[in-house]
Amino acid sequence: MLKFYAYTMLVLILIFSSVSEAMTKSQLKQAGKLMRNVCQPKNKVTNEQVDNIKNGEFIDDKNVKCYIACIFTMAQSVKNGKLNYESALKQIEMLMPDSMKEPAKKVLTECKDVSEKYKDLCESSFHTAQCMYKSNPEIFIISFYTPIIIHIEITIKMKVLLGIFGIFFLMCSCYGMSAAQLKKTGIVMKNVCQPKNNVTNDEIKDISKGDFPESRNVKCYIACILQMAQMMKNGKLNYDAASRQIDLMFPDEMKAPVKKSLNECRKVPDKYKDVCEASFQTAKCMYTSDPKNFVFP
Missing domain, CATH: 1.10.238.20 (Pheromone/general odorant binding protein domain)
Structure with missing residues (x-):
């Protein structure tokens, strides 16, 4: 994700x-x-x-x-x-x-x-x-210009050292990240979106395992993550951009299954006017489609 x-x-x-x-x-x-x-x-x-x-x-x-x-x-x-x-x-x-x-x-x-x-x-x-x-x-x-490490522990409103996924997606295919790196980078996005939406670790810790609490804050946390990842735009799935970034950043073994999930869920946001609800349902769809390759901070 x-x-x-x-x-x-x-x-x-x-x-x-x-x-x-x-x-x-x-x-x-x-x-x-x-x-x-x-x-x-x-x-x-x-x-x-x-x-x-x-x-x-x-x-x-x-x-x-x-x-x-x-x-x-x-x-x-x-x-x-x-x-x-x-x-x-x-x-x-x-x-x-x-x-x-x-x-x-x-x-x-x-x-x-x-x-x-x-x-x-x-x-x-x-x-x-x-x-x-x-x-x-x-x-x-x-x-x-990367801001990598020297600038790293600044705790302020954003706390996002690298917008984790964003980072990966931005790189070229020759620099594709491993699955482990993708998961660890997600920490950055989480550090930005969690305090912003007042969600606890208990509420979000098992999203990657398919546990989606029916909470407004959790739904908006998911929306925050997807927006930062540029997966959502104007409340809709940014399909073309998401597909390109999967090609650029994901490990070879994950590209096809993740793109398949993306395609299966691309119309889900169209059913909802609220971005938090649309993001929540899209994330659930992608998990249901392929739990093994679902990555979420």
């Missing part, structure tokens, strides 16, 4: 459990596009303003500063408005390619106290980003 409204959010929260699951530089960069697609419109910044950041041009503009804060927040790089150093270190170990780990840690260490000087989240994020760029431009570009 897939793609997410925060296509951009994809921030690579990818909380993978072992180094063997670490992402390549290309995957990290692609993942960054997800976060950008979420934070750019939210903060009303232009392509030029965003692109300038990777060249070390940090415009003294409130929207730009809050765009950076949004990226860090989605990456969960900050906690209570400050850089979450210990968590970021752990995520560097888990997610970054071996060749990048030590330089990334060095950047993180050099800039870990910058945020202490500022009370405003946007301001502290802006100056932390500047510090990271000055310390190592290459590491900054890869980590910020």
Whole structure:
């Protein structure tokens, strides 16, 4: 189950459990596009303003500063408005390619106290980003534009390090993820949608096993996940986009069965005007169609 409204959010929260699951530089960069697609419109910044950041041009503009804060927040790089150093270190170990780990840690260490000087989240994020760029431009570009690890433990409203599925879907087929990675990436989407819809772990923990509680909050949680995955658009199943992303991101052995489920359930949302109800029924349909390959955070 897939793609997410925060296509951009994809921030690579990818909380993978072992180094063997670490992402390549290309995957990290692609993942960054997800976060950008979420934070750019939210903060009303232009392509030029965003692109300038990777060249070390940090415009003294409130929207730009809050765009950076949004990226860090989605990456969960900050906690209570400050850089979450210990968590970021752990995520560097888990997610970054071996060749990048030590330089990334060095950047993180050099800039870990910058945020202490500022009370405003946007301001502290802006100056932390500047510090990271000055310390190592290459590491900054890869980590910020993917936002992968360095920016990872920022707990704020979104908590989405990478819009998990979105991330995967955005990458090219040669970077297809494993089933285990898909499931772990779902944690990111969950961290965004769960608090937003006030659902408990008990309510949603068994959705992937076919347990769909008849609760308004649960239904809207499912809608949030599907929208972030860009599986739903205007309350309807975004079939063409979903099909393309399955081809791009899913393991070969899952592509055909997941596409079959998608096709069988494509008309389900048409029966409902309410997006939460439509999403809920679509998820149930996809589970019923193929429980084995149903993935949901």
